Amino acid sequence: MADYDVPSRLLLGPGPSPVSDRVRLAMAKPLLGHMDPAFLAIVDRVQDKLRTVFGTNNALTFPVSGTGSAGMQMSLSNFIEPGDSVLVIEQGVFGQRMADAARRLFANVYTIVVPFGSICTLDNVVAMLDAHPDITMVSVVKAETSTGVLQPLDGWAEAIHSRGALLLVDAVTALGGIPVDVDAMQFDIVFSGTQKCLACPPGLAPITVGDRALKELDARKTPVVSWYLDLKAISQYLGKSRAYHHTAPVSMIYALDEALTAIMEExxxxxxxxxxxxxxxxxxxxxxxxxxxxxxxxxxxxxxxxxxxxxxxxxxxxxxxxxxxxxxxxxxxxxxxxxxxxxxxxxxxxxxxxxxxxxxxxxxxxxxxxxxxxxxxxxxxxxxxxxxxxx
Ligand SMILES: Cc1ncc(COP(=O)(O)O)c(C=O)c1O
Incomplete structure (x- = not known):
């Protein structure tokens, strides 16, 4: 063993959160190849358990390789084409990050900026959508980690869908800690991170994508700019063809499997x-x-x-x-x-x-x-x- 020591800490910041021994030890299991049927079976059951915590039947539900920001980047990169108009709700630092990331994809970004500590009302969103019918997606953080605000999203999906746009939700500090209920709330794209309420180390970004969003993905005119985070290409690995896209982070997936099992048991x-x-x-x-x-x-x-x-x-x-x-x-x-x-x-x-x-x-x-x-x-x-x- 290398001669280094890691101090013992009680992690009560906004992530990473403490991880149980059973989850830590899961990462020490022998490596399997990412195309090994035994590993693919683990990937399949992780997807099933993620569907349970997300509250969804969405087939496309899986852990993105990377931290929560990779989930954010994937959600934006796949559903924004250059020149698209999107609305980003900025109630804190992570809303600001989404707006920044969307601008870098050459989107035309509208924002509703809410003072730290406050929420955005649905009336504000509707007014913005009615004033700018070109908006194709609304992005919002459900649990703003920089402010500690829980953004209510009741009725948002209906209002947004009836105006022809998708609803993208950042559930990084929500999933496993507060109800997310993707299907009941009709959210189109939702991403999270493992290092918060799922009680797992940082390194994966669970994501789920619904049918309405998949239709938009099929209708894209330009390729997704990020080769690595191309949703359709990655879904080949998750689907029947099991085509190689990138090497799955095997040990992290063991950890997530164990962390989700612990949640299912409780x-x-x-x-x-x-x-x-x-x-x-x-x-x-x-x-x-x-x-x-x-x-x-x-x-x-x-x-x-x-x-x-x-x-x-x-x-x-x-x-x-x-x-x-x-x-x-x-x-x-x-x-x-x-x-x-x-x-x-x-x-x-x-x-x-x-x-x-x-x-x-x-x-x-x-x-x-x-x-x-x-x-x-x-x-x-x-x-x-x-x-x-x-x-
Ligand atoms: C609400 C929210 N969104 C996105 C992120 C980015 O996640 P990560 O730091 O895992 O990349 C965080 C991280 O704290 C977050 O709290």
């Missing part, structure tokens, strides 16, 4: 309920510590809490102390909220009471070290977690 509704229960308990604990949550409760994302850094507290000093002395990782703010917030992930195996109680206690110590007297959040956490009658 039951997807129970996994989602655990995220919600731990999140609500965390919010109560933080508020009892006189900390302010940046997002109104009705739009608050269970999977990432954004907390205002109290006045006079040194952001990086607190995070360095949390990491160095307690081995706990949380993240700082992004974009407009850089330096103003901490981001705490309630995701995957991190969505556990023990992890959050450890954080609450350690954060209090760090704030006191900064000269900020802070009440304990433990009792408030426990009141919600144990006494609310969740079961």
């Amino acid at each position: 039951g997807l509704p129970a996994v989602i309920a655990r995220h919600q229960r731990v999140a609500e308990s965390l919010w109560a604990g933080l508020e009892a510590m006189d900390l302010y949550l940046m997002v109104k409760r009705e739009y608050r994302l269970p999977t990432v809490a954004t907390v205002a850094i109290p006045q006079g507290v040194n952001d990086s000093k607190v995070r360095r102390r949390l990491l160095g002395e307690y081995g706990i990782e949380i993240a700082g703010g992004l974009g407009d909220w850089s330096g103003k917030t901490w981001r705490i992930g309630v995701m995957g195996r991190g969505a556990e009471p023990g992890s959050m109680l450890t954080l609450i206690a350690a954060l209090r110590e760090c704030l006191e070290a900064e000269g900020v007297a802070t009440p304990s959040g433990i009792a408030a956490f426990e009141d919600i977690y144990w006494k609310r009658g969740w079961n």
Whole structure:
């Protein structure tokens, strides 16, 4: 073994989230060739399990080789041709990233820019579509990791479809942590990442594509600019012909298989309920510590809490102390909220009471070290977690 050591960490930032030993050990299984029937059987069952977590019967549902951004790039590259008009909702850094990526594909990009911490209304989307009937796709982030906002999408698909456009949804910080329900919500293209609520290392981007989107893909006039992320070419490997496209990341697929099995064993509704229960308990604990949550409760994302850094507290000093002395990782703010917030992930195996109680206690110590007297959040956490009658 190479002579290096990796410190033990409690990963409570917005990803990667903690991974169980069974998932880590799955990656150490012997390699199979990516064309080996035994490996192809694993690929098939991963696709089946992904259909369950996405809530879809879409045949084209699989893990893209690459992190969440590869899923984003694939979703945009396959459904945008140069000169197409698309609408991107920018409620935070990841919406901004989608708009940037769409511009690089020579799309004509319209945006609805929403202040950090707020949501976009369907009325705004409809007004934009009616003013610009050339728009062929609307892209939106369901769970904005930079702000901790949960974007409601009820009725969006119907309104967007009736105006001839597709709906693309970023579910990176949603899948496995909050309901995504692709078929019921009629989403056309949805992508995610493995390192968040699926409790798997980073490296794959689950994606699902519905029939309406596939029809648009068939009607493309120009080739997909990205050879690597060409959906139709890759689907040959997933389909009956099993044609080689690129070498599958075999060990990562073992890990995802195991992580999805763990979710199936616990039951997807129970996994989602655990995220919600731990999140609500965390919010109560933080508020009892006189900390302010940046997002109104009705739009608050269970999977990432954004907390205002109290006045006079040194952001990086607190995070360095949390990491160095307690081995706990949380993240700082992004974009407009850089330096103003901490981001705490309630995701995957991190969505556990023990992890959050450890954080609450350690954060209090760090704030006191900064000269900020802070009440304990433990009792408030426990009141919600144990006494609310969740079961
Ligand atoms: C909402 C959202 N979209 C996209 C991404 C990009 O994913 P990755 O960093 O895995 O490439 C992230 C990563 O945090 C995200 O939170």
